[in-house]
Amino acid sequence: MTKRVLVAITGASGAIYGVRLVKALKTLDAEIHLVVSRWGAETLKFETGMTASALKQEADMVYREDDLTAGPASGSFDLDAMVVIPCSMKTLAGIAHGYADNLIARAADCALKERRKLILVPRETPLNLIHIRNMAIVTEAGAVVIPASPSFWSKPQTVEELVDSVVERVIAHIGLFQDNAAKWDETGQSQ
Structure with a gap:
């Protein structure tokens, strides 16, 4: 069954985590819903050279940060998981205190109230x-x-492999399985 995942990218440093998650979810045939904050777009461009428009091409559905009429702003909108990656401390504070002033914070609030998976990657x-x-x-x-x-x-031998070690943990918490994910086996060795 296809998982429907909302990926939210905020302005915290580490935009590559969001990019690598979107690309990994695409290979797993997840239905990717994406919202990139204004500062998330700025950080994405600064750190990776990638524009938010280019990343949005990888998603099945894209939302504006200020659109509180979008599907994910409602608890009745079906999502299997929401991931805020990277999660800025401002966004974390908004979620922690129920201050849903944009779509990212409101969708996270809905995930919590509906008891859906909400993963924050600070x-x-x-x-x-x-x-x-x-x-x-x-x-x-x-x-x-x-x-x-x-x-x-x-x-890990590359920055991408370092980033992917975090992304793989996120994917596992979403409930998806990656054949190539690094794992620790029963003999105490990595595979």
């Missing part, structure tokens, strides 16, 4: 106490926080 360091408390609040509300902290046990 890319910030160091963290202050407010960040940590906001992560605790969203976790207690039902979200999964997957920090953009790559794995090294798989011996």
Whole structure:
């Protein structure tokens, strides 16, 4: 069964995480819904050279950040998962405190109230106490926080492999299976 996934890209550094997730979901035949914030588009262009328009070509459905009439703004809109990747601390704070002033925060609010999978991938360091408390609040509300902290046990050789180690964790939490994902086996070895 095809999974319907809303990917939201905010202005936090680490736009490559969102790009790699969209590309991976496409190979898994997921139905990709995409919203890129204004600052997400700026960061995407600055860090990767890719325009938001180019990334939107990879999605099945695209929404504007300010469109609170879009499907994902309603709890009755069916989604299997929502991923905010990368998740800025501003977006995290909005989600944690129910301040749904744009489509990303409103869709996340709907995911929480409907008990759907909400995955937040913050890319910030160091963290202050407010960040940590906001992560605790969203976790207690039902979200999964997957920090953009790559794995090294798989011996990555490129930046893309580092990024993919986080993306693979996200995909696993969505409930999709990747044949080529690095895994730790029962013998204590990576495969």
